[in-house]
Amino acid sequence: MIASSIPAFEHERSTLLFSAEQLAQFGAQWTAKEISQQPKMWRQVSDEHRNKAGMSTWLSTILAKPQLRIILTGAGTSAYIGDALAAHLQQHLPLVTQRVEAISTTDLVSHPALYLSPKIPTLLISYGRSGNSPESMAAVALVEQLVDDCYHLAITCNGQGQLAQYCTDKPHCYLYKLPDETHDVSFAMTSSFTCMYLATLLIFSPNTEALNQICVMAETILSSHLAEIRAQAELACQRIVFLGGGPLKAIAQEAALKYLELTAGQIVSAFESPLGFRHGPKSLVDFNTQVLVMVSSGAYSRQYDVDLIKELKRDNKALSILTLSESQLLNTNVLEEVWLGLPFILWCQVLAIYKAIQLGVSPDNPCPTGQVNRVVQGVNLYPLNQG
Incomplete structure (x- = not known):
């Protein structure tokens, strides 16, 4: 087990297992709050939508x-x-x-x-x-x-x-x-x-039952899986790949961007679909690479995810092969992937903030020199001459 550079802290009022004082020290107060508030916000958005x-x-x-x-x-x-x-x-x-x-x-x-x-x-x-x-x-x-x-x-x-x-x-x-x-x-x-x-x-396409289930999944992540995610973040990776099929491919893309942003580019991140990964991108996997596969809930689509996971394990080249599935969080396989994307990205956000803290990067302001900004700057806009 690699020694953690993230101090352990558990308290009923902690956020992502950290005290307010620790989060202030890390420059992670807002990011931690905004990640953790999501199940509550999802319910509030749903309530306000009725009006x-x-x-x-x-x-x-x-x-x-x-x-x-x-x-x-x-x-x-x-x-x-x-x-x-x-x-x-x-x-x-x-x-x-x-x-x-x-x-x-x-x-x-x-x-x-x-x-x-x-x-x-x-x-x-x-x-x-x-x-x-x-x-x-x-x-x-x-x-x-x-x-x-x-x-x-x-x-x-x-x-x-x-x-x-x-x-x-x-x-x-x-x-x-x-x-x-x-x-x-x-x-x-x-x-x-x-x-x-x-x-x-x-x-x-409102679905009250799906909304209730993804809120439970998110709350389960925040109450029962933080130590597991932190252990994943503590692995000394130099690259990470997020894989997902169908709607989860875009969730994998967002996860890769979140990881890149919060670690200030110190860890190279990539994304693909499980089937697309074999068509070239798989060549980036080495002993310093973590791979996280977001597993489809549908039985047909899930076969392709499982095949790739087995292949990666046979290759025995990746630093770690992580899986994220509905059955891990809810013990079911009934939700459409568009709904699964919400708790899955929350998991990946937590993974990214833990990695940033381990690297000594402020998640709230990972690029203080201003090469990238919270609201994009430096864009020149030009009039379109239809003639």
Whole structure:
């Protein structure tokens, strides 16, 4: 067992097994709070969603359009919400002629002509923790400029942000404001990511039983698995790979980004699907590499995950092979992967904060020199000349 550089601390008022004093010392107060509050926030988002009756009325008219196109957009972590949910939402649209696509604001802004169609009615669903990222408003403006029949649904944690202000009191826009507590103060998006993700599920495919189960799973992680996750973080890895299939591929991508951000790039992180991993990326596995496989709940899809896990064990090259499954947390295999993504990413967030603390990196501000920032800076926006 490798000696831990993280001091042990257990107390009924601790957060992620640390006291308030320890978290202040590590520069981890906000990140720890925002990770830990997620089950509570998920329930609050669900409760507040019941009071948004006006949104259903507003959305029903748009969803009656036979050729409707829905674009899920954001940048970085916010973009991965759309990547995880697009295929699932497609199955819940009222008309087979409608479609859902995930296109990041960074792609929409740099290449609008490739992605926007003037004659197709379009609902742009924009995700933004602050709503102040430069690409967020640029994407909205480009859709307004290039699409004849457009609508905007802003899902944001900041009612004072530019995105929220734009979507207030305009008949073709709707502001879906999340609780103030989800507007993460820390550098990395944690509860803001999962709550914007959950809001989308509540809008298009609500499932009360699934919500209750994922809250229980998250609470189980925070009450019974922290020591296990901390032990995983204490392994002296130089690389880590997150693998997931279907919607869990985007969750794996977000997990890799969270790990990279919170460790200030000291640990190289990657992601793929279990099937895609063999097609080249598997070559990065060596004795300094951790692999974490997010196991699908569906029996058919799970076969491919299990095959790869067995193969990695036979190879005997990885530092460790970790698995994360519904059965570990709930002793069932019934939830759709879009719901499993929420407790699974919480597990990965905890893993990342423990690693950051072990490395001596402040999770709240892992890049104090400013090469990367909480709200992206340094983006020049250019007018689109349609001529």
